[in-house]
Amino acid sequence: MESTQPTSARAPAQDFDWPAIALQVLRSRRLDELEEAQLAPTGEVPYQFSAKGHELAQVLLGLQLTQGHDAAGVYYRSRPFMLAAGLELDEALAAGMGMAGSPSEGRDVGVVFSLPPRRGVTVLPASGDVGAQYTPAAGWAQAINYQTEVLGDRQWQGAIAVALGGEGSVASNGFWSALTIATTQQLPMLFFIEDNGYGISVPGHFQTPGGDIAANLAAFEGLTVLSGSGTEPAETAALVAAAVAGVRGGDGPCLLRLQVPRLAGHTFIDNQAYKDGSELEAELASDPLPALAAHVGQATWEALDRQARQEVAQALERARARRPHDEAAARYLFFDGTPALVGGSRHEPGPAVAAPNLSGPRINMIEAVRGVMEQTLRDNPRAVVFGEDVGAKGGVHGATVGLQAAFGQQRVFDTSLSEEGIIGRAVGMALAGLLPIPEIQFRKYADPATEQINDLGTLRWRTAGKFAAPIVVRLPVGFSKKIGDPWHSVTGEAVFAHTLGWRLAFPSNAADAAGLLRQALRDQDPTFFFEHRALLDSAEARRPDPGPDYCLPFGQAARLLTGDSLTLVTWGAMVHRCLEAAKAFVDRVDLLDLRTIAPWDRKAVLESVRRTGKVLIVHEDTWTAGFGAEVASTIAEQAFEYLDSPPRRLATPDVPIPYSLALMGQVLPGVEAIAAAIDELLTF
Numbered sequence: 001m002e003s004t005q006p007t008s009a010r011a012p013a014q015d016f017d018w019p020a021i022a023l024q025v026l027r028s029r030r031l032d033e034l035e036e037a038q039l040a041p042t043g044e045v046p047y048q049f050s051a052k053g054h055e056l057a058q059v060l061l062g063l064q065l066t067q068g069h070d071a072a073g074v075y076y077r078s079r080p081f082m083l084a085a086g087l088e089l090d091e092a093l094a095a096g097m098g099m100a101g102s103p104s105e106g107r108d109v110g111v112v113f114s115l116p117p118r119r120g121v122t123v124l125p126a127s128g129d130v131g132a133q134y135t136p137a138a139g140w141a142q143a144i145n146y147q148t149e150v151l152g153d154r155q156w157q158g159a160i161a162v163a164l165g166g167e168g169s170v171a172s173n174g175f176w177s178a179l180t181i182a183t184t185q186q187l188p189m190l191f192f193i194e195d196n197g198y199g200i201s202v203p204g205h206f207q208t209p210g211g212d213i214a215a216n217l218a219a220f221e222g223l224t225v226l227s228g229s230g231t232e233p234a235e236t237a238a239l240v241a242a243a244v245a246g247v248r249g250g251d252g253p254c255l256l257r258l259q260v261p262r263l264a265g266h267t268f269i270d271n272q273a274y275k276d277g278s279e280l281e282a283e284l285a286s287d288p289l290p291a292l293a294a295h296v297g298q299a300t301w302e303a304l305d306r307q308a309r310q311e312v313a314q315a316l317e318r319a320r321a322r323r324p325h326d327e328a329a330a331r332y333l334f335f336d337g338t339p340a341l342v343g344g345s346r347h348e349p350g351p352a353v354a355a356p357n358l359s360g361p362r363i364n365m366i367e368a369v370r371g372v373m374e375q376t377l378r379d380n381p382r383a384v385v386f387g388e389d390v391g392a393k394g395g396v397h398g399a400t401v402g403l404q405a406a407f408g409q410q411r412v413f414d415t416s417l418s419e420e421g422i423i424g425r426a427v428g429m430a431l432a433g434l435l436p437i438p439e440i441q442f443r444k445y446a447d448p449a450t451e452q453i454n455d456l457g458t459l460r461w462r463t464a465g466k467f468a469a470p471i472v473v474r475l476p477v478g479f480s481k482k483i484g485d486p487w488h489s490v491t492g493e494a495v496f497a498h499t500l501g502w503r504l505a506f507p508s509n510a511a512d513a514a515g516l517l518r519q520a521l522r523d524q525d526p527t528f529f530f531e532h533r534a535l536l537d538s539a540e541a542r543r544p545d546p547g548p549d550y551c552l553p554f555g556q557a558a559r560l561l562t563g564d565s566l567t568l569v570t571w572g573a574m575v576h577r578c579l580e581a582a583k584a585f586v587d588r589v590d591l592l593d594l595r596t597i598a599p600w601d602r603k604a605v606l607e608s609v610r611r612t613g614k615v616l617i618v619h620e621d622t623w624t625a626g627f628g629a630e631v632a633s634t635i636a637e638q639a640f641e642y643l644d645s646p647p648r649r650l651a652t653p654d655v656p657i658p659y660s661l662a663l664m665g666q667v668l669p670g671v672e673a674i675a676a677a678i679d680e681l682l683t684f
């Protein structure tokens with residue numbers, strides 16, 4: 001095998017504890033064999049992934065991540081690493097069986113792991129999405145620098161973040177996004193690529209030209225690249241040690257590519273028909289175990305193997321004695337008062353005032369948002385604000401003007417142009433104890449971050465409450481007063497309302513914006529915070545500054561008009577159009593501004609509809625499966641007998657927002673259309 005020998009001056013003349021390494025390798029191997037021979041065929045482990053062939057490389061890595069604040073982003077073939085990081089054999093088996101007492105408590109696939117630190121490394125909650133492990137690891141790496149340089153916490157000195165991945169994952173967005181972040185910022189991050197030549201059945205040359213990511217990255221600036229065997233004990237050990245020591249020692253990021261065989265199918269049901277006989281033979285010939293046996297000596301090897309087999313057999317008994325998981329499946333989606341073991345800001349919030357100060361100076365929505373961020377940065381040293389153009393420029397909407405000058409480039413910073421990177425990095429930083437407040441420049445540009453958004457929403461749930469990454473993502477949304485278009489004018493709240501584990505605020509005025517943002521930053525769940533472009537600097541959304549402690553809990557609608565004939569439910573910029581339209585129907589319209597979409601105030605809506613008997617729901621997001629459908633169906637289910645007419649909706653038809661104002665006027669619900677709908681319903 002071709003190899004780039006470690007050249008780093010930091011490459012240590014390390015004494016490796018070969019018996020300890022061999023024992024971990026053997027435990028992993030015997031575990032895989034047990035599953036393949038017995039537990040997968042009988043269905044006791046219904047979804048089995050073997051790591052045979054990868055063990056040596058991973059164990060060598062795992063045994064070196066002991067700093068205390070090291071972190072690893074792993075993937076489904078990382079079980080040997082997990083064992084080296086402190087996962088018990090019976091936990092590993094219980095995970096595959098879906099039993100209680102496993103890292104996910106039966107919620108996730110048995111090899112999709114997470115682990116609070118046991119031997120010095122935190123295993124970040126893994127994802128089933130190939131490549132999704134990279135950007136959170138980059139976020140942790142950035143947090144290492146933040147902890148030492150900004151917070152002065154010397155315990156983080158020398159910590160590193162590692163992301164493990166197969167060669168298939170080097171084609172993923174997450175890999176490139178993290179590589180950009182780590183190299184441009186010179187973060188202490190190791191990309192640990194286990195190249196087994198196949199992504200399920202697809203050969204490596206589909207993932208990177210020529211199939212060798214190390215060769216292709218040889219000239220990448222700011223990156224140390226190492227490559228070689230992941231199966232020859234001395235060589236693999238030297239490479240892993242050099243990579244870890246270089247990153248720990250401050251050399252900046254490193255990519256280490258190790259060639260390993262995959263000695264089983266992708267999963268248990270994959271028969272590898274796409275490999276021919278000679279290839280399978282060659283793979284068997286590069287099994288790392290015989291070389292390792294020779295390295296430790298046959299007698300020692302055999303004794304260790306007996307020990308490993310016995311441990312695995314005993315672990316099976318213990319795993320089988322575990323209860324099937326019996327906790328409510330709905331638990332841990334949101335914070336329920338049980339603090340996570342890893343992640344979330346431990347900052348003590350200031351006092352909360354429930355009523356806004358009504359005599360403060362009038363502020364617009366963008367000032368309200370900026371003010372809360374400024375206050376948070378001042379009061380909480382763990383708060384960080386970032387996104388595209390938020391640094392020197394102060395954001396394309398002006399929300400962060402002056403913040404970088406006031407708080408410095410490590411607390412308020414521009415990012416590379418990758419929304420996956422913005423959200424994934426935020427996840428890693430939150431797991432490392434910071435409070436990230438990322439901005440996505442426009443709602444539509446959250447599209448590339450979808451994977452990280454979805455994975456974050458289930459992170460607490462997947463880890464049965466052990467991990468949490470509360471972040472508040474600010475997103476300017478909707479049409480602007482002067483212009484529309486399909487890219488900058490999306491609201492799309494229905495998609496986010498459907499995204500599990502997230503809360504969503506959609507304020508219609510400056511005071512609500514301040515109260516909701518402050519509340520979101522104190523709470524423990526990931527939150528989308530919508531800032532409507534037409535309201536950022538508009539007279540209708542201007543309000544007296546509600547004061548520095550004003551907090552507005554989520555799920556509380558505001559009654560803006562009181563009436564007895566029709567309930568009008570709306571949110572965001574449509575609130576102001578509805579207010580205008582309702583002027584012609586004095587005392588008849590009960591107007592509710594939902595203010596938050598997740599959770600939404602069902603109680604207030606149902607109470608109102610039970611009084612009025614009629615309801616109109618108005619929103620800017622498109623019609624089909626819009627959030628209005630959710631509100632309408634809830635009313636139909638829970639207040640049907642009170643209704644005097646069918647629930648009605650008015651929304652943007654299922655077309656994009658056009659550029660020309662005339663065309664835009666055709667699609668957005670306008671004051672006249674709203675008034676006509678109210679009129680029609682009242683006379684129904």
Ligand SMILES: Cc1ncc(C[n+]2csc(CCOP(=O)(O)OP(=O)(O)O)c2C)c(N)n1
Nearest residue numbers: 077128129130166167168169196198199200
């Ligand atoms: C985003 C995403 N796309 C596709 C898949 C399906 N899938 C699971 S594993 C895999 C191959 C990954 O290969 P590689 O990264 O080389 O790792 P290996 O399995 O070889 O260790 C694919 C395509 C997935 N899980 N996630």
